Amino acid sequence: MSETSAPVDGESTGTPEPRPGDRATGLGSWPGTDPREAARTIVGEVPGLPYVPELPARGVGADMVGRTAALLVDLAVEVWPSGWRVARRPGGDHRRAEELLARDVDALDEALGEAGVRAPAVKCQVAGPWTLAASVELRSGHRVLTDRGALAEFAASAGEGLRTHVAELARRTGAPVVVQIDEPTLPAVLAGSLRTPSGYGTVGAVPGAEARTLLQATVETAREAGAERVVVHCCHPTPPLALIAATGPDAVAVDLTALGGPDAPKDVLDALGEIWEAGTELWLGIVPSTDPAARPELEALARPALDLADRLGFDRARLADRAVVTPTCGLAGASPGWARRATTTAAELARAFVDPPEGWGY
Template sequence: MGVSETSAPTDAVPAGGSREPQPGDRATGLGSWPGTDLHEAARTIVGELPGLPHVPELPARGVGADMVGRTAGLLVDLAVEVWPSGYRVARRAGGDHRRAVELLARDVDALDEALGEAGATPPAVKCQVAGPWTLAAGVELRSGHRVLTDRGALAEFAASLGEGLRTHVGELARRTQAPVVVQIDEPTLPAVLAGSLKTPSGYGTVGAVPGAEARALLEGAVTAARQAGAAEVVVHCCHPTPPLALLGATGPDAVAVDLGALGGADAPTEVLDALGELWEGGTELWLGIVPSTDPPAKPELGDLARPALDLADRLGVDRAHLADRAVVTPACGLAGASPGWARRATSTTVELARAFADPPDSW
């Protein structure tokens, strides 16, 4: 997370002051949060993640608050509405679309207010958007078919998302006075590549998208985020079989994965090879190693760290890279967690980041 390695304001000094970068800065959440209390969520995120707080996402609020709906609210000159089957392209912006826009604006307001209450400018802030493939798979054309089945509509959505990012990133940077990290979520990309998405009838599947085509569109999104002013761009896919090589080929600064879902150090050789190539090529790894839902018992810090430590050992990489070339995150979003565990999981990511920088003798 290079943006925290230059200047790093903090909440540990007078308002507006600054400090040296801290190991705990290399930790963050992936976006979603439980419940509907937006302001409490923002205060918790800012309090627990002073190094890289993120715009809160509370999908429990309903229409327009989920990943696809909130990203649709960023679109320029395109609108969506809700049908029984989900989001669908609308002829003009109606109540559903306006709700998505309003909810996202409230999310930004809440983060801004929480930062103001904390009295410090963070080293960076993060926002999350659905990637072009996940968005195009989650929105229907007026015919009922997914946007991704129409190349013209797909290109239009991607361009519109790029324009929306320009406004969103610019506003975040202006209001928080901090560099903005953009996280592009692509949980549906593996299904797009596999051709396993259902058609409107439910009896067929949408044809598989070739890897080169998928890479080109996602690469365009990464480029658009940078052109929008993003200090760093992270591509996130918490699917058990993310297309790691493809994600890395799109040129992001980091790739975020659920390390447990991949199998950790026991992952298949091709997965380990892909992770190693990303790391060696200069792409940071955001490692999801903290449970995103309530565990049956409070896990020990060493147990949570073990998959990352073993991964470094298995790849033949110096463990020190976990402190300077990795960022610790929950396994995925925290929407399915209890409020108590969401807070604890978030603080635990910071504890792990600090421990990777100064490992206990027992590790």
């Protein structure tokens, strides 16, 4: 198990200084159905930035969209055969999503208490406005994003719920809160590739400027809610990096292996370089999120990040202070054993970037 942060001594109220292994975390989802077991593992392996676990294997309400819908204020959703849909009033599906999220917050709080650690920060994850609006239907069956009035209402409602969520996490854990905004569907929204209810057509593409404005408003709402840092995460192979960076997050999270690492297209490399040059953190997904055929060597996992720094012309030391190591995506599809190992490995890589082993060519 990884080293833990400084124990709570009952006298110090300050936030502990981050250490090398603290610049590692997970992206949210976890295998299994026991949030307490998941939280204990997460706190043990990445005590510098533990997070509220997401366990979609529990079913309705535990998925990414259901969890974010649980934060909605004065709006309700329910499950139809086609997925989540706006409801007239909160029913069993909505209440279940709220209850599952509450249990997960309890689990993280309890795990921190049992471990006797004071985390430098804790993290929560929410679906971004475009992913949420693309994943929830109006009562007509059309996606929320097709109705600009409904879209604005959903974004405002989720923002109000996020304020409460961040405040509760900060109060319960005594730690600053990092908000991760997940936008896996944003590329499809921009490309106009989402299907209409009939399945024969596609929803019109959303202009980049409009997409940027709404996502930027969500980033600002998270900050106003008290978030210490805001991260926008898109693990799609072709994330709109320039648009995401323009919304002003403190960090951008990507699956570096899906992008092609140092062999990524020039426009991707240029965007990554501009993000780093501007001082924005890069959260680099370099640890497999599902069980590999053979256990990979640490240097092999580090190589895409090392080569990326070289290709972009940055000193490799930037990986130690302007990068965070993560799995390539959520760990819901991993075995419990690999989920633990992947999390441990992320922390080991973070330490290695600070104190490189001999032979890494620093």
